[in-house]
Amino acid sequence: MNAKSISRRNFIKMSAIGAGCLCIPGCAGTPATYHYILTAREAEILDALADQIIPPDEYAGGREAGVTNFIDKQLSGFYNEHVPMYRACLMALDETCRDIYGREFTVLEFDTQTSYLEDIESGKYNDRDWNGYTASSFFGTLRNHCLQGFYGSPRHGGNKDYVSYRMMKLDYPFLVGRNVH
Amino acid sequence: MTNKHVNAVVVGSGAGGGVVAKELAVGGLSVVLFERGKWARYDDHNNDELTSQRTFPLGAYFGPDNERYRRVAVDQHGNERIVYPNDWAYHNNAACVGSGTVSYGAMAWRFMEECFKFKSTYGHIEGSSTADWPITYDDLEPYYEKAEWDIGVAGDDYRNPFAPWRRRAHPMPPFKHNREARMLEGAAIKAGFHPFPIPMLRNSIPYGGRPPCIRMRNCVGFACPVNAKCGTQNTVIPVAIDTGNCELRTECQVYEVMTNGNGRVTGVAYFDERDRRQVQTADIVILSASATETARLLLNSKSPLFPDGIGNSYDQVGRNLQGHAYCGADGLVEEEVYDDVGPGASIAICDFAHNNPGITGGAMLANEFIRMPYLFTGVRPPGSARWGKAHKDFQKNFFKRHVSIRGPVQEVPNPESRVQVSQEVKDHWGIPVARISGFKLDEDIRTARFIAGKAEEWLRAAGAAQIWLSVPGTGVSGSQHQSGTCRMGDDPQSSVTNRYGQVHGVDNLFVADGSLHVTNGAFNPVLTIMALGYWVSDYVVKEWNHGNRF
Numbered sequence: 241m242n243a244k245s246i247s248r249r250n251f252i253k254m255s256a257i258g259a260g261c262l263c264i265p266g267c268a269g270t271p272a273t274y275h276y277i278l279t280a281r282e283a284e285i286l287d288a289l290a291d292q293i294i295p296p297d298e299y300a301g302g303r304e305a306g307v308t309n310f311i312d313k314q315l316s317g318f319y320n321e322h323v324p325m326y327r328a329c330l331m332a333l334d335e336t337c338r339d340i341y342g343r344e345f346t347v348l349e350f351d352t353q354t355s356y357l358e359d360i361e362s363g364k365y366n367d368r369d370w371n372g373y374t375a376s377s378f379f380g381t382l383r384n385h386c387l388q389g390f391y392g393s394p395r396h397g398g399n400k401d402y403v404s405y406r407m408m409k410l411d412y413p414f415l416v417g418r419n420v421h
Numbered sequence: 422m423t424n425k426h427v428n429a430v431v432v433g434s435g436a437g438g439g440v441v442a443k444e445l446a447v448g449g450l451s452v453v454l455f456e457r458g459k460w461a462r463y464d465d466h467n468n469d470e471l472t473s474q475r476t477f478p479l480g481a482y483f484g485p486d487n488e489r490y491r492r493v494a495v496d497q498h499g500n501e502r503i504v505y506p507n508d509w510a511y512h513n514n515a516a517c518v519g520s521g522t523v524s525y526g527a528m529a530w531r532f533m534e535e536c537f538k539f540k541s542t543y544g545h546i547e548g549s550s551t552a553d554w555p556i557t558y559d560d561l562e563p564y565y566e567k568a569e570w571d572i573g574v575a576g577d578d579y580r581n582p583f584a585p586w587r588r589r590a591h592p593m594p595p596f597k598h599n600r601e602a603r604m605l606e607g608a609a610i611k612a613g614f615h616p617f618p619i620p621m622l623r624n625s626i627p628y629g630g631r632p633p634c635i636r637m638r639n640c641v642g643f644a645c646p647v648n649a650k651c652g653t654q655n656t657v658i659p660v661a662i663d664t665g666n667c668e669l670r671t672e673c674q675v676y677e678v679m680t681n682g683n684g685r686v687t688g689v690a691y692f693d694e695r696d697r698r699q700v701q702t703a704d705i706v707i708l709s710a711s712a713t714e715t716a717r718l719l720l721n722s723k724s725p726l727f728p729d730g731i732g733n734s735y736d737q738v739g740r741n742l743q744g745h746a747y748c749g750a751d752g753l754v755e756e757e758v759y760d761d762v763g764p765g766a767s768i769a770i771c772d773f774a775h776n777n778p779g780i781t782g783g784a785m786l787a788n789e790f791i792r793m794p795y796l797f798t799g800v801r802p803p804g805s806a807r808w809g810k811a812h813k814d815f816q817k818n819f820f821k822r823h824v825s826i827r828g829p830v831q832e833v834p835n836p837e838s839r840v841q842v843s844q845e846v847k848d849h850w851g852i853p854v855a856r857i858s859g860f861k862l863d864e865d866i867r868t869a870r871f872i873a874g875k876a877e878e879w880l881r882a883a884g885a886a887q888i889w890l891s892v893p894g895t896g897v898s899g900s901q902h903q904s905g906t907c908r909m910g911d912d913p914q915s916s917v918t919n920r921y922g923q924v925h926g927v928d929n930l931f932v933a934d935g936s937l938h939v940t941n942g943a944f945n946p947v948l949t950i951m952a953l954g955y956w957v958s959d960y961v962v963k964e965w966n967h968g969n970r971f
């Protein structure tokens with residue numbers, strides 16, 4: 241890890257502690273997590289996107305299952321090449337949103353967020369310059385990464401408490417000789 | 422320090438190479454078996470779908486790695502891009518001791534007699550390089566038997582009326598069906614098909630000193646925790662090493678087959694585990710590096726006598742690359758059929774592998790291996806939501822009510838589907854990488870449509886409420902079933918080796934892997950690759966013991 245990302249990490253850590261101090265136990269504030277790559281704002285947008293891709297119901301949604309954490313962790317490693325795309329497109333997504341809806345993505349109603357993303361997916365905003373990226377193809381990659389985070393092994397930082405496996409009624413954790421036949 | 426001269430170098434410890442190393446070592450030759458990967462073990466990735474050999478967005482655990490390996494993929498419009506092993510366009514199989522046989526699904530098919538006579542059965546197909554094999558099923562039959570008994574197969578071919586003849590039954594009884602296959606069995610009979618249990622390179626009873634299979638969810642794409650899956654790494658390779666005649670050298674990347682001024686092979690050059698250049702001399706060299714990498718090695722082995730690569734005087738090396746035109750149908754059923762008894766694939770029919778009126782070739786059809794959670798996110802009827810609430814609900818409601826039938830349609834080989842070496846792109850060691858280009862013929866797609874229709878019939882008989890077909894696109898195939906790039910034949914102008922895998926014009930150089938396949942059968946290829954390993958070795962050892970030094 242280079243000096244720049246370490247300092248960012250420390251910075252986020254500090255601000256997260258700061259936020260934690262203001263927060264009384266049990267309040268619905270920003271959880272005191274920090275990220276390797278993502279800024280607090282980027283993580284906030286990604287949390288909202290993760291809940292769109294996998295909405296919460298009787299089982300956790302993408303946000304609660306740690307999808308943002310998964311993506312952040314991969315961006316600092318295996319998906320490092322995708323960092324510039326995330327950096328550019330999360331902000332562009334928010335900008336286009338303000339342009340169309342007059343508000344930031346994270347404060348839109350859930351259903352409005354959904355229809356905005358459906359438009360992105362169908363290519364409606366592909367003529368906009370998302371800092372050199374195409375809106376719909378970013379969305380495709382984002383969708384895949386969210387699904388990987390939610391349905392992949394918890395060892396990669398998502399699928400907290402094996403939520404997707406519990407939801408699909410699959411025994412986990414996997415213990416050889418115990419829950420096999 | 423120079424390496425001690427040996428009788429034989431085998432490059433690649435996968436399906437073909439593992440067998441050859443054992444047969445040569447047992448036959449009394451001194452052997453060095455090279456493998457670019459390491460020994461692979463179960464422990465580190467036991468429930469990790471994202472790094473399995475079947476779905477690998479975060480890298481394929483059984484290799485190769487994304488840091489040192491890359492290829493060039495060319496699409497049908499001629500656009501080139503650099504691809505890494507975790508991209509499907511890389512056409513990966515594996516890179517570890519045993520290669521794909523560590524993590525495979527372990528279906529153990531013999532090709533049918535017609536598979537060896539594709540051209541004489543179906544005639545010439547426009548745009549193809551279709552041909553018959555120079556050997557027949559009858560030639561290979563004893564070697565299939567050897568593979569089945571030496572490595573271990575559970576099955577009962579006598580329940581398959583379309584099975585080719587055999588001298589000896591499988592060494593182990595077949596597996597019992599899981600719930601999904603029991604349901605499909607009745608449906609197949611109702612549809613007039615002839616279902617039977619898939620032959621498997623897995624222990625159904627204790628065999629070879631290893632225990633029986635415990636029927637897990639994560640089999641295909643993973644190593645076996647109890648050693649019940651039979652690969653070359655836990656059967657023939659240990660036997661080879663135990664003879665004292667075979668040294669396995671892992672983490673060694675062979676980059677060139679060396680020749681002298683007379684055009685004879687003298688050995689191989691390689692990078693060792695510390696990236697140092699080394700040379701291993703040998704009397705004979707056998708390439709078993711897989712269809713893509715064997716072709717690449719030959720093409721990269723240039724010298725004044727072989728300016729275009731060894732064995733490539735007629736521009737045949739790397740051509741006729743083929744995998745399978747995989748197709749099938751998916752269906753949703755009323756009752757839960759998922760009982761978590763792995764590995765999932767259990768029942769098959771061979772009714773449409775050949776002899777389909779008006780159709781070229783065909784395929785065996787079988788139910789699919791268990792779809793792991795992330796893989797299942799891509800299983801949806803056309804037009805379904807790809808994300809959001811409906812997508813999550815589908816995942817929740819249909820995972821245990823989904824049935825999938827798939828078949829490997831035998832492709833008609835074409836010379837434009839090929840492996841070349843890139844002029845610009847190099848790997849970690851500075852060696853030109855494989856460049857993969859080509860397409861499937863329309864005829865392949867036509868057959869795939871026909872076979873998918875048969876899968877649909879089967880699911881209909883099973884009472885599936887909603888059924889959708891899957892027919893492949895026309896992109897080049899290869900990947901786990903890659904084959905054909907150094908095909909055998911009697912004519913040096915249209916093949917790379919003779920019927921014994923001996924490279925035309927270079928007597929002490931052999932090929933023994935999927936590259937040899939003239940056509941790739943209506944079946945998964947691995948047992949045929951193993952049988953060819955025995956076939957080639959048998960020739961080499963017999964000749965060697967008669968004093969032939971090639």
Ligand SMILES: Cc1cc2nc3c(=O)[nH]c(=O)nc-3n(C[C@H](O)[C@H](O)[C@H](O)COP(=O)(O)OP(=O)(O)OC[C@H]3O[C@@H](n4cnc5c(N)ncnc54)[C@H](O)[C@@H]3O)c2cc1C
Nearest residue numbers: 433435436437457516520521526527528675934935945947
């Ligand atoms: C997930 C999965 C499931 C599968 N399921 C089935 C199935 O059910 N049934 C079936 O029939 N087949 C199956 N296969 C396919 C099967 O594994 C292959 O057909 C078979 O392994 C190919 O044999 P091969 O000898 O041609 O090449 P490989 O087995 O791939 O062996 C090649 C070896 O050479 C090594 N190598 C390559 N280049 C070099 C070099 N330059 N220097 C040193 N070493 C080198 C590689 O690392 C590798 O170990 C499956 C494969 C996978 C990955």
Ligand code: SF4
Nearest residue numbers: 634635637640645650
């Ligand atoms: S299903 Fe059987 S063969 Fe496959 S990994 Fe599990 S125990 Fe091994």
